[in-house]
Amino acid sequence: MENDLPFSEVVKVFEAIEATTQRTVMAKLLSSIFKEAPPQAMDKVVYILLGQLRPDWEGVELGVGEKLAMRAISTASGLPFKKVEETYKKLGDLGEAARQVMSMKGASTILDYFGAKRSRALTVGEVYESLMNVAKASGEGAQDAKVRLLSSLFAAASPDEAKYIARFIVGKLRLGVADMTVLDSLSDVFNVPKESLEKAYHVHPDLGHIARLLAERGRDALAELRVTPGIPIQPMLAERLSSSKEILGKLGGIAICEYKYDGERAQIHRRGDSVRIFSRRLEDITHEYPDVVGYVMEAMESRDFVVEGEIVTVDPDTGEIKPFQELMHRKRKHDIKEAVEEYPVEVFLFDAIYMDGVDLTDLPLIDRKRALWGAMKPHPKVHHATWRLLDDPAETDKFFLEAISNDCEGIMCKSVKRDSIYELGARGWLWIKYKRDYKSELTDTLDLAVVGAFWGRGRRAGLYGALLLAAYDPDTDQFYTVAKVGSGFTDEDLKKLPEMLDQYKLPHKHPRVVSKMEPDVWFVPGLVIEVIGAEITQSPIHTCCMDPKAGTGLAIRFPRFTGRYRTDKSPEQATTVREVMEMFRNQKKIGEQSIDESI
DNA sequence: AGTGTCTGCCCC
DNA sequence: ATTCTGC
DNA sequence: GCAGAATGGGCAGACACT
Numbered sequence: 001m002e003n004d005l006p007f008s009e010v011v012k013v014f015e016a017i018e019a020t021t022q023r024t025v026m027a028k029l030l031s032s033i034f035k036e037a038p039p040q041a042m043d044k045v046v047y048i049l050l051g052q053l054r055p056d057w058e059g060v061e062l063g064v065g066e067k068l069a070m071r072a073i074s075t076a077s078g079l080p081f082k083k084v085e086e087t088y089k090k091l092g093d094l095g096e097a098a099r100q101v102m103s104m105k106g107a108s109t110i111l112d113y114f115g116a117k118r119s120r121a122l123t124v125g126e127v128y129e130s131l132m133n134v135a136k137a138s139g140e141g142a143q144d145a146k147v148r149l150l151s152s153l154f155a156a157a158s159p160d161e162a163k164y165i166a167r168f169i170v171g172k173l174r175l176g177v178a179d180m181t182v183l184d185s186l187s188d189v190f191n192v193p194k195e196s197l198e199k200a201y202h203v204h205p206d207l208g209h210i211a212r213l214l215a216e217r218g219r220d221a222l223a224e225l226r227v228t229p230g231i232p233i234q235p236m237l238a239e240r241l242s243s244s245k246e247i248l249g250k251l252g253g254i255a256i257c258e259y260k261y262d263g264e265r266a267q268i269h270r271r272g273d274s275v276r277i278f279s280r281r282l283e284d285i286t287h288e289y290p291d292v293v294g295y296v297m298e299a300m301e302s303r304d305f306v307v308e309g310e311i312v313t314v315d316p317d318t319g320e321i322k323p324f325q326e327l328m329h330r331k332r333k334h335d336i337k338e339a340v341e342e343y344p345v346e347v348f349l350f351d352a353i354y355m356d357g358v359d360l361t362d363l364p365l366i367d368r369k370r371a372l373w374g375a376m377k378p379h380p381k382v383h384h385a386t387w388r389l390l391d392d393p394a395e396t397d398k399f400f401l402e403a404i405s406n407d408c409e410g411i412m413c414k415s416v417k418r419d420s421i422y423e424l425g426a427r428g429w430l431w432i433k434y435k436r437d438y439k440s441e442l443t444d445t446l447d448l449a450v451v452g453a454f455w456g457r458g459r460r461a462g463l464y465g466a467l468l469l470a471a472y473d474p475d476t477d478q479f480y481t482v483a484k485v486g487s488g489f490t491d492e493d494l495k496k497l498p499e500m501l502d503q504y505k506l507p508h509k510h511p512r513v514v515s516k517m518e519p520d521v522w523f524v525p526g527l528v529i530e531v532i533g534a535e536i537t538q539s540p541i542h543t544c545c546m547d548p549k550a551g552t553g554l555a556i557r558f559p560r561f562t563g564r565y566r567t568d569k570s571p572e573q574a575t576t577v578r579e580v581m582e583m584f585r586n587q588k589k590i591g592e593q594s595i596d597e598s599i
Numbered sequence: 600a601g602t603g604t605c606t607g608c609c610c611c
Numbered sequence: 612a613t614t615c616t617g618c
Numbered sequence: 619g620c621a622g623a624a625t626g627g628g629c630a631g632a633c634a635c636t
Contacts, residue, residue, distance in 0.1 A: 021617060023621075052608055063632080065606050143605090143633060171608060172623085176617095180621060239619095240613090264610065281608070324611060328629045331610065409611095427620085437613095459616095459624065466625060486625035487614050494624095534611095534612085537627070558611080558612055559626055 003040040004125040009033070010045060011161050017175045023184070026177050030185035037124075039215035043208035044128040046182060051173050053128075053135055055206035056282040057232050062135050062169065064146050066094055069169045072147045073162075076154035077101045089520070092461025093174070095167035103159035122156055127165065174458055182207055192219040200225040202234045202424035205282060227359045229271035229306055232278035234425030236351075238412060242438035244396035247413045250429055254391040255413040256365060259403045260433060261348050261385070262324045263312030268296055268347075270305050288330050291340050291381075292347055299379035304356050307372060309349035309385070316344050321407040325537060348385040349376070350412075353422055361422040365414055365430075368422065389416070400434055404442075407588070409534070410435035437534040437558070444583050445562060446471070449479050449571040450501065450527040451510065452519030454486075456494070463494045464501070468519045469531060469559075471544050472574045479525050480577055481515045482544035482554060483533070488561030500565075501527060514543045525571035530564040533557055536584040545581050554580050 017026045054060040074081040088097040130153045137145040187194045204225040213221045241247045267278040275293045277286045313322040352372035390396045415430040437443040448469035456465025466486030470479035504523035539555030546553035
């Protein structure tokens with residue numbers, strides 16, 4: 001127990017945090033744990049709190065989701081898997097399900113079986129260590145091993161403790177606390193100004209490490225955390241707007257506008273001969289892009305830098321940018337050589353964060369770009385993102401349409417003012433994205449029939465969390481799925497959906513519905529709702545326009561409910577599969593057409 | 600050897 | 612990725 | 619406006635099953 005603390009103490013505070021909605025109160029409650037925890041246990045407390053085991057770039061994964069978690073709970077409680085699953089489905093929260101199941105009278109734990117009692121309380125260190133062991137299990141029999149480890153952990157836990165262990169496993173603590181609230185609390189406990197703590201976190205995004213450093217060595221230790229090639233920084237994020245006029249207004253009338261490429265955002269670090277590439281979520285993705293490592297070695301004069309750009313798949317002959325789905329074939333561990341040949345990529349850089357020992361984050365955008373250009377040699381695979389300095393909404397719209405006709409998602413508009421620093425981790429108004437689907441004129445909406453629903457989780461427990469939607473085929477008189485939608489519903493929408501759909505409920509799939517997906521509830525096609533998305537993509541699971549040979553149908557990318565119920569339409573008046581196919585075929589032309597119209 | 604299910608602080 | 616909600 | 623928590627399509631990897 002030395003250098004450790006009872007898990008039950010932490011769980012008590014979790015319960016208190018869950019009971020409030022005020023972030024200031026949550027931070028105060030967190031402070032009570034941080035004051036109590038021994039310095040050596042600080043990192044573990046913070047990791048558990050944030051639902052992670054190690055910093056992102058180390059790639060430690062639990063490898064357990066809700067199915068294996070339910071198996072473990074079933075084993076630990078002695079109740080059938082079905083019973084656990086049923087409880088989970090009904091409650092919409094695996095944590096609450098675990099708590100209930102583990103406190104049932106009929107439940108007999110493994111310990112009971114051996115005639116043992118919970119002799120002593122679990123500690124934070126023990127919970128953390130168990131979870132780490134679960135993460136380490138691999139190879140044949142790994143799933144059984146993970147389930148065994150977890151079920152003994154559940155058996156050793158009180159029902160309240162089991163609740164948070166279960167939630168940790170499925171990655172949803174649902175405390176209303178995340179990194180920012182932890183920062184608030186640490187700032188309070190260790191009497192460090194919020195700004196210096198935030199800065200340290202942004203350049204060294206490992207809150208467990210920072211918390212322990214503070215506890216062990218005090219606030220002066222933070223000074224050693226600075227931008228370091230090899231350790232990812234928190235990327236700057238962007239706000240969104242749907243017109244050039246608004247955007248230029250926000251940015252003071254003038255902006256650097258860049259193509260927004262549909263690829264993977266990449267943070268590229270070089271320290272001497274070592275190059276590392278990190279994803280937007282700070283995963284180390286270097287192994288996926290050995291070609292890019294070589295390209296930047298060739299293209300950059302500097303030996304020490306952190307730069308940022310977008311990796312996209314490109315047809316090497318035509319220079320044409322390929323769909324995002326192509327790039328996803330590069331997200332692999334094995335057969336990278338083959339993938340490098342089959343899916344060639346290029347890099348479009350747009351910022352520099354660190355160059356030759358100098359942290360550039362506090363410099364204005366122009367100065368950072370100058371540093372970037374200064375370090376770049378002409379290279380066939382490494383470019384600067386196509387850009388323009390613009391101060392006129394009409395010109396900006398033209399550039400935006402040009403970007404779309406060149407297979408980009410839209411443009412990024414960036415402040416060029418003196419204060420246009422690289423705002424780490426912030427979704428501020430210095431960068432604004434402008435995408436096609438933000439403008440309804442440029443993106444068709446679809447009116448789709450609701451053919452199924454999925455039970456919601458968390459704050460949507462007991463309600464439908466998402467609906468299964470289908471387009472109509474007048475030739476076969478059948479409905480083919482093209483999307484699930486769970487975004488765009490207000491609380492009011494969610495509340496009334498069950499009653500609206502009650503009249504259509506079925507115990508099985510309707511004979512006129514063609515679906516590979518299995519929703520929790522089936523409906524007779526009846527209700528029609530309006531949906532918008534970014535584009536139509538090829539789909540392995542949706543049946544709309546399914547080609548039986550290729551096995552691919554069509555789906556909506558980033559679907560969301562527009563808020564409009566088309567009660568004026570019968571399901572047979574829904575968007576047809578033919579229309580969806582037309583949208584799929586025409587979407588590439590939209591940019592060109594609109595440019596023509598605007599001239 | 601081939602297929603199916605689950606998982607990922609996945610990528611978007 | 613987008614969207615909604617409480618503060 | 620921030621911070622957090624709901625939710626989407628689709629890819630490969632890992633493992634289990636047949």
